[in-house]
Amino acid sequence: MADESKPRLHGEMLSTSLLAFLKNWSAYGYQLSQRLAESGMPQFDSGTVYRTLRQLEKTGMVSSFWDTSASGPARRMYSLTQAGEIFLSGWMETLANYQAILQRALTGWATVPPAAPAHEPVDSTL
Amino acid sequence: MADESKPRLHGEMLSTSLLAFLKNWSAYGYQLSQRLAESGMPQFDSGTVYRTLRQLEKTGMVSSFWDTSASGPARRMYSLTQAGEIFLSGWMETLANYQAILQRALTGWATVPPAAPAHEPVDSTL
């Protein structure tokens, strides 16, 4: 919470967006970075994007190779792995659950909330 | 990404959940911590919950006072401030936008994505 007035999304949003982009689209960091900027999400630093991609590779969510086929600087092409796909679908569940909790809290019970939770936790992590 | 196999949600999810819980429900940390545990979200460390609440207070999203009226240890009672409410509604927009982007990426365009973003970024930060 360095600055309370400027947008800043946390890593999970960045990494899951990257994974989602890679679902039907092998791409390299620069493309993904641009895609993020166009997507209507608050900006991420491109250095953070590159580091996050390397991190995702380290944890097996994506794989990459150096692409020197095109002209210009070499690109590191990323693809989603099966582990990445599995993680991503788990994340979508977690997200839906999270959103449901927020909705329930905002519109629901007047003062003291009811007891039973609606969903089980989803085991999903970066 | 300390451990890739265990659940761990980032701070924005924690802080926004806390804010949402406080929307119609003034509560203290211990209650909120329990509420989180019952909510079906992956567990947060209670120390992190307490620290996050203090942080939210520092940024003006919640206010608190020591409640010594009940028996037992004193409690720090938290309430949502107007700034917190405003932030929260902004966050809901950001969240919807984020989810839309994921959905579009997962179900959408075959290889190369279209150009126009669907939403403007929402200025929302913790």
Place this chain on the structure above:
DNA sequence: GTTCATATGTGCATACTGCATCTATCAGAA
């Protein structure tokens, strides 16, 4: 040969977080 867009990265200072641990109050059991 200088400049610009492309493409990827690192160093630093700061911030966040899980784990372990600490303090303290009070109820009820032994």
Place this chain on the structure above:
DNA sequence: TTCTGATAGATGCAGTATGCACATATGAAC
């Protein structure tokens, strides 16, 4: 009375994450 357990809040530490600034390199256009 003392002991235990639930309640209530907090901190120190080590590891990790992140924004900012900056570095490096290729190739096209001028």
